Amino acid sequence: MAQVEVRGLRVRFGDVQAVCGVDLTVPGGTGVALVGRNGAGKSTTLRVLAGAQPATSGTVIICGHDIEREPEAAKARVGYCPDVGGLIPRATAWEHLQLAARLRGLPATWSDRAAELLERFDLAGAADRITAGFSHGMGRRLSVVLAALHEPDVLLLDEPFDGVDPLGVEATLEEIGRARSRGAAVLVSTHLLDLAVQACDQAVVLRRGEIVAAAPAAELSGPHGAEHYRSLLG
DSSP states (O other): OEEEEEEEEEEEETTEEEEEEEEEEEETTOEEEEEOSTTSSHHHHHHHHHTSSOOSEEEEEETTEETTTSHHHHHTTEEEEOSSOOSOTTSBHHHHHHHHHHHHTOOTTHHHHHHHHHHHTTOGGGTTSBGGGOOHHHHHHHHHHHHHTTOOSEEEEESTTTTOOHHHHHHHHHHHHHHHHTTOEEEEEOSOHHHHHHHOSEEEEEETTEEEEEEEGGGGOHHHHHHHHHHHHO
């Protein structure tokens, strides 16, 4: 069964049509990269899937739950890393994890999982630092950790590689692989085509809110793939 089903998704902000009739099906164990220029509708699409932005029209089903009719049940199955924000400046990294565990009702063993993630993402030494002092890359890494903490059935990562150093990129790719291996559906929005190809097996190219192509990610790899991608962007 598909973990994510999107049909006819449209999102309008005033006179601006940000998403124009997007259809997506993402089975468990699959990684889908949403790629395209800034303003293509990638972040808006992920926000709707996460339950953070209402759709103007269309249907979004997360693990069998309609996100409009059963928002809490749908959001409980999702881990979401937003493109910007999401962190509390005066809270430490560990306090963020404590809050996430409490809100999701995780068992006491959550702390073992949290400590392991912080170590892998090279944040263990910053666990007791407030996030106001974090670099952009550190904030990105912590956002991925928070999204992955409860091992969700659907992992949504919006620009997780932006400003992240090679160790952080490696940890993020590893977590995406682990999520897929346990049967989660993963969607990654990124403008970094090479990393999109590494992270996912399918690529969806968005332009001005519409899907203009969907293909195996490998078809966008290498010089010929990059040239084809540029032609799709118009």
